[in-house]
Amino acid sequence: MSPSQRLDATFAALADPTRRAILARLASGEAPVTELARPFAMSQPAISKHLQVLERAGLISRGRDAQRRPRRLEARPLADASRWLEGYRQFWEGSFQRLDALLDERKTQQRRERTKRGNRR
């Protein structure tokens, strides 16, 4: 997969509340499928399908315990996805912070001019 395709897969996998809830649960440690399925009113095959999507996107993997086959969170793709948006955000944030300062200055200027005009009257 190219970096761009990987990002597509990450964002597609995140675009579902059940899958986000599964990831949130796995953030506190690995868990077997039965435990992951428990909070949801869903059949085991439905949960397995969600797990497959997460696994294909590289967001989760299977632990070593062959019997329990616990799933665990893979942090890397999530970090890539958030860095991707962050780069763009920072580029603009730098400019907008300067715009804040400029607007403050112009507001002060306007207030001064208004006061001056008021005094003259």
Added chain:
Amino acid sequence: MTNTGTLKVTTPTDRAIVMTRVFAAPRRLVFDALTQPELLQRWFFGPPGWSLVVCEIDLRVGGAYRYVWSRPGGTDMGMGGVYREIVPPERIVNTEAFDESWYPGEALVTTVLVEQGGKTTLTLTVLYESREARDAVLKTPMEHGVAAGYDRLAELLAREP
């Protein structure tokens, strides 16, 4: 100092980038800062070390604008387009294309300013011709290691009355 803003960036569709930012100023002032060259040159230049050396604006429907940034140790970067809609002080629609573009086609930029209680919310929607173009743009700042201009911000803050 009223530094209110947190920039929100979202990608609501395949081809769009939407940015939202609140400024602690009436929208007339924000509109001026977006459309008057001498004001734009004071803030609109991304990373520290860059400067907006050319800023020409013909603010009417069908009128053109052109920006050129100079970058330390790099070639100049030029960009421009045409105004499609101008409704002061609330809405601007313009095309956008870079001289040496790294994405195909041109983008359509819609800027909307909404004022409430003396604060202005700016919403900038950039619509690209394809998902590939949009993704190329989003990846650029990261790959070039562009960081925010915090140093210059600190300078400006120090000068605040």
